[in-house]
Amino acid sequence: MSILFYTVSPKLMPRPTVTGNVLRAGIGFLFLVALVLSACSRDPNVRKQKFIAQGDAYFKEGKYPEAQISYSRALQLDSRYVVALYKSAQCSERLGNWNNAYRELLRVVDLEPENWPAHLDLGKIYLGGGKPQEAKERALLILRSSPKNVDAKMLLSESDAVLGNQKDALSEAREAVDLEPGQAKVYLNLAILQQKGGAFGEAEATFRKAQSLDPTSIVPTMYLGSLYQSQKRNEDARKQFEAAIQAEPKNPAPRTALATLYFAEGQIDQTEKVLADAKAQMPDIPAGYRMLGDFYIARNDPPKALAEFSDLVTRYPNDVAVKKTYVQLLVLAHKLDEAGRLNDSILKSAPHDVDALILRGQMQVQQKKGDEAIVTLQEALKYAAENSAGHLQLGFAYQLKGNPNQAESEWRKTVQLQPRTAEAWRALAALAAQRRDWHELESIGTQLIKITPNAADGYIIHSTARANQGDVASAEADLNRLILSAPQSPSGYLNLGILRAKQKRWTEADSLLHQALTRDPGSLQAHEALANMDFERGQPAAAVKRLQEQFQKSSQDAGLAFLLGQAQARNSQQADAEQSFSKAVELAPSNPAAILALATVQAARGETDAAIASYKRAIPLAPNNAQIFVSLGSLYEAKGDWQQAQTTYQQALSIQGDNPFAANNLAYLLLEHGGDVNVALSLAQIGRRGMSKSPNSADTLAWAYFHTGAYTAAASLLEDAVKKVPANPTYRYHLGMVYQKLNDPVHARSAFEAAIKAQPDSPAAEAARKALGELAGT
Numbered sequence: 001m002s003i004l005f006y007t008v009s010p011k012l013m014p015r016p017t018v019t020g021n022v023l024r025a026g027i028g029f030l031f032l033v034a035l036v037l038s039a040c041s042r043d044p045n046v047r048k049q050k051f052i053a054q055g056d057a058y059f060k061e062g063k064y065p066e067a068q069i070s071y072s073r074a075l076q077l078d079s080r081y082v083v084a085l086y087k088s089a090q091c092s093e094r095l096g097n098w099n100n101a102y103r104e105l106l107r108v109v110d111l112e113p114e115n116w117p118a119h120l121d122l123g124k125i126y127l128g129g130g131k132p133q134e135a136k137e138r139a140l141l142i143l144r145s146s147p148k149n150v151d152a153k154m155l156l157s158e159s160d161a162v163l164g165n166q167k168d169a170l171s172e173a174r175e176a177v178d179l180e181p182g183q184a185k186v187y188l189n190l191a192i193l194q195q196k197g198g199a200f201g202e203a204e205a206t207f208r209k210a211q212s213l214d215p216t217s218i219v220p221t222m223y224l225g226s227l228y229q230s231q232k233r234n235e236d237a238r239k240q241f242e243a244a245i246q247a248e249p250k251n252p253a254p255r256t257a258l259a260t261l262y263f264a265e266g267q268i269d270q271t272e273k274v275l276a277d278a279k280a281q282m283p284d285i286p287a288g289y290r291m292l293g294d295f296y297i298a299r300n301d302p303p304k305a306l307a308e309f310s311d312l313v314t315r316y317p318n319d320v321a322v323k324k325t326y327v328q329l330l331v332l333a334h335k336l337d338e339a340g341r342l343n344d345s346i347l348k349s350a351p352h353d354v355d356a357l358i359l360r361g362q363m364q365v366q367q368k369k370g371d372e373a374i375v376t377l378q379e380a381l382k383y384a385a386e387n388s389a390g391h392l393q394l395g396f397a398y399q400l401k402g403n404p405n406q407a408e409s410e411w412r413k414t415v416q417l418q419p420r421t422a423e424a425w426r427a428l429a430a431l432a433a434q435r436r437d438w439h440e441l442e443s444i445g446t447q448l449i450k451i452t453p454n455a456a457d458g459y460i461i462h463s464t465a466r467a468n469q470g471d472v473a474s475a476e477a478d479l480n481r482l483i484l485s486a487p488q489s490p491s492g493y494l495n496l497g498i499l500r501a502k503q504k505r506w507t508e509a510d511s512l513l514h515q516a517l518t519r520d521p522g523s524l525q526a527h528e529a530l531a532n533m534d535f536e537r538g539q540p541a542a543a544v545k546r547l548q549e550q551f552q553k554s555s556q557d558a559g560l561a562f563l564l565g566q567a568q569a570r571n572s573q574q575a576d577a578e579q580s581f582s583k584a585v586e587l588a589p590s591n592p593a594a595i596l597a598l599a600t601v602q603a604a605r606g607e608t609d610a611a612i613a614s615y616k617r618a619i620p621l622a623p624n625n626a627q628i629f630v631s632l633g634s635l636y637e638a639k640g641d642w643q644q645a646q647t648t649y650q651q652a653l654s655i656q657g658d659n660p661f662a663a664n665n666l667a668y669l670l671l672e673h674g675g676d677v678n679v680a681l682s683l684a685q686i687g688r689r690g691m692s693k694s695p696n697s698a699d700t701l702a703w704a705y706f707h708t709g710a711y712t713a714a715a716s717l718l719e720d721a722v723k724k725v726p727a728n729p730t731y732r733y734h735l736g737m738v739y740q741k742l743n744d745p746v747h748a749r750s751a752f753e754a755a756i757k758a759q760p761d762s763p764a765a766e767a768a769r770k771a772l773g774e775l776a777g778t
Helices: 020-042 044-060 064-077 082-094 098-111 116-128 132-145 150-163 166-179 184-196 200-213 219-230 234-247 252-264 268-281 291-298 302-315 320-332 336-349 354-366 370-383 388-400 404-417 422-435 438-451 457-468 472-485 490-502 506-519 524-536 540-553 558-570 574-587 592-604 608-618 626-639 642-655 660-672 677-690 695-707 711-724 729-741 745-758 763-776
Strands: none
Touching: 044 064, 044 082, 064 082, 082 098, 082 116, 098 116, 116 132, 116 150, 132 150, 150 166, 150 184, 166 184, 184 200, 184 219, 200 219, 219 234, 219 252, 234 252, 252 268, 252 291, 268 291, 291 302, 291 320, 302 320, 320 336, 320 354, 336 354, 354 370, 354 388, 370 388, 388 404, 388 422, 404 422, 422 438, 422 457, 438 457, 457 472, 457 490, 472 490, 490 506, 490 524, 506 524, 524 540, 524 558, 540 558, 558 574, 558 592, 574 592, 592 608, 592 626, 608 626, 626 642, 626 660, 642 660, 660 677, 660 695, 677 695, 695 711, 695 729, 711 729, 729 745, 729 763, 745 763
């Protein structure tokens, strides 16, 4: 609502005398104006238009998050306001939030079925999301109402091209040209299809036609350069990209294309020069000045990437995106102190910054702070529920806490949101392998090959799955493909060598494993596989000697010291194994695997106190490993310190409530030392569920039944345990006590005598003698 105020220059009118009536009239007029203004400010339509205008201003400046906030405020006033909803969808598209854009566009066409621009945008999202049939249906829907809609015609041709209908696609592209022969975009669409169909001459002519129609645009020039590059006409491609740079020196795209061309030619120095020039010549354009750093990241060159982004953070302290990238690089380099300080500075300015919260959670995962990581990442996802990186890291946090089911749920959410997240697929593959779910593992391998065809892990995972399903030929084919695609990588030779070893084709296995070592002399997997072959062939001394010789060459390699210790322990050289594991711990004091191996050997050698000390040392490094507490509890039991053993088993169960070993052992301690028999029974049942074939769990549950008066159930379990381990005096004694309660003195006497005979100096034998005496006195 607009209000006009007429003013007259005071020089042209005499100054009036202000009387009471005039004053009251003036006050009344001002009151009226205030009412009108107030009515305008409360009018929802006026407020909606205000928010739309604000959003449009932000959108024009490329400030899409701010624009979307303004549009959302309009939608708060009217959730069915199609204008705001469509503009918000366009912001989501610019921000790459395709799921949100998709939902908003569906809402737009639901409220306004003939909103053809929204239908067109939906079709493009379908096409980009790998759903060409749905894209085609949208295009046809638009064309039925608007047959001359050239954008819909182009969408139809692109959809048919993806569907494999090349003839139809070309025909539709030519129809688009006929509809608007003066538009460059229709020729570009046609040329792309001609190039795809191998009609390179026609494509070149069509691209040049597009150039002539829009000589100020670099788009046809860029496409023409790409066409030349695909034909190995690199000099012609270079000229096109350089012309595009000259035409738009502040546009990063042609510089990226030229750098990519040099990189494909193996001219790394020229590649870096192009990108360094971009940094120097585009100091005010983030996409330009960070191109060199992004290149180092893409090339997997962490030292150069770190150095470059360190420089960028210094040059552009207010560029939060650069700062976040640098934090991520620091995290990957395990420089958590510096990363934490920089990330905290981001969160100080923007406490709800989702990326920074996720980075904090990622650091907490690395620091083994599982509980804190979960809280941080859940907070991040509260603000951005569909952030795939947040779900990925939350999965790692749950894994750290020993909760594989929740971890898997988060990783599946990750790949649902972002199917090309290789890290999530790898994590899911590890879970599938643990479950021995080979069909699922095969499916994951296929997905990884699809999204990272030049990486080794997809082929290895797929090969492992096929081999475990008995399809050795397919497994070999996967690994041979890997060798052909990456002949200088050790991975193909290593895994094919391991497969040959499983087939006992020793000569081929040996050759392949040595080829892997030629490409990576420090490959621990190859050294381990060769040592395993020696053991398999009955040559344990050769395995130990092989690893000793290798360790002499690389005496600071903790991994080799660990492998040597494993081989020595396997060859019953416990003292030597202890020495090797001690060396591994010395070289890698933060590696819990080496410390646990050392503790195991120390326990086997009867060095109980030393083993306890080693297990305690491992706990801070793997605080959520319940099995460490179980092993430690067993050592306390062996020392006769049942109170400490009980506490330790309880700690194990606080980490993993269904750990069968901890539950079984704690149940037995409670029964033996006057604990709550009902709690003991519940724990014994947990232990039995997890160790259903173990005579030890059968004995514990039976003893719990004995203490609760369920003698018949106890007898069945103990008879089965004694059958499996006839020489165990404890099982025999417990069975005798059960028979005694069942009023079967004959079998009770026999069980007690067998317990004494099995191990005369054991505590169970002593208890059996006492029971026999009581039995004789009855």
